[in-house]
Amino acid sequence: MLRQRLLVALIAIPLLTALVHLGGWPWAVTVSLILLAAAWEYTHLIRRIGFSPSPGWIGLMILGFLGDGMAFLPGSRVAELTLTLAPPMALVWFWWIRRTEHPVADWAFTAAGGLYLGWLGRSFVWLRNLPDPHGRWWVAFVLFTTWAADTGAYLVGRRWGRHRLAPQWSPGKTWEGFFGGCLAGMGVGAVLGFFIELGAGPGALLGLLIGSLGTLGDLSVSVLKRRAGVKDSGNLFPGHGGVLDRLDSLLWSGMLAYLYAHWIQGF
16 A cells, blocks of 8 residues: 555656646646546435535636636636626536435535535635746645645554544544644655745744644545445545545645735735
8 A cells, every 4th residue: 555655646746746847827737627526426425325416517617717727817706796697506506406305415425525625625726826936836835734744644553553543434544643643744844944935933833733733634535435435436546536636725724825825925
């Protein structure tokens, strides 16, 4: 398992690094494809539970939010239009056109998926669109602190984990692994803090927040997988699971970092 994880990381990290460096539309298209793949996995999880969300409507919401993230004109209202038009139109679709068995629940899962993936995922486009070189370093900060926290939690939990964190949702997670992930996030955050003009202390604090709150994103997807009776959301990445498995922590971390950069740093 660990060997597979390392092999995937050796391929994925240089590729993502190159795309982050390019920025612009290549990065936005990459984020879009990743989120659309996650939306497909999400719909299959919900269908295993017994409901029928629409991947098409989720995809439209995702593209609407990302389109807003790429809108360079001041006063862009793409996100507002997406939130205003997509949910009611999707409800009409389920209730009067598709006439599914559970139209309201199907609509609710569709709207939730679009908001979760699109609204949070948009932060990676926002962060990269910060003035260079800040945009590159902020995205790199989120990616590497989140990966460090995930890796630290995995290694510490595997070696010393004894006390279950949330056995009813994710039996493999332990408190020891949680604290190991927090420490790893703090360490990497302290180092990378210099590159985004945070400094070691604020960088470590943001790394701690990413390491701890990212666990909530992980657990939220674990709840769905538990209800669906599957271990992973997909099998695209050997040793890592599916796309949604890799995004569960990153989505929360990206939005947290953007809010920090926007509210505290003034970008």
